[in-house]
Amino acid sequence: MSRVLERSSAELNLAHYRVLSAIASGDQRASRVAARLALGRPTVSSAVDALCKRGLIERTGVEGDQRAASLSLTRDGEAMLERVEAEMVRRLDLLCARTPDGAQVIQSLAWLGPAIDAAVAERRPDSIATGR
Secondary structure: OHHHHHOOOOOOOHHHHHHHHHHHOOOOOHHHHHHHHOOOHHHHHHHHHHHHHOOOEEEEEEOOEEEEEEEEEOHHHHHHHHHHHHHHHHHHHHHHOOOOOHHHHHHHHHHHHHHHHHHHHHHOHHHHHHOO
16 A cells, blocks of 8 residues: 555655655644654654755744754645645545445545554653653
């Protein structure tokens, strides 16, 4: 599945998509993105640097914390995320049409999201709660 999704965009690799998506969902600090995605901070930092250079996200200072930066999508980042997600949905729809019950496949995928989040939270409760 990840290969199909990654191939759905020549503009954005899957790791960068995941970081953009996490930021769009409200994770404004790299440490929270890393915790949410179960990735190491160096991996997220590298992705954030690359996405900043491409003009897809921006970093701003956090008042009262000189070490922290808040991350947000630029207009170009929002547009890129929208295009990539639309193509991912299109490809998933095409795959589901080849299954006996495409609607059930989509429902099962929808159930997996919260299940994965819960499993990650159980493994790393203090990391997610504190943003470390």
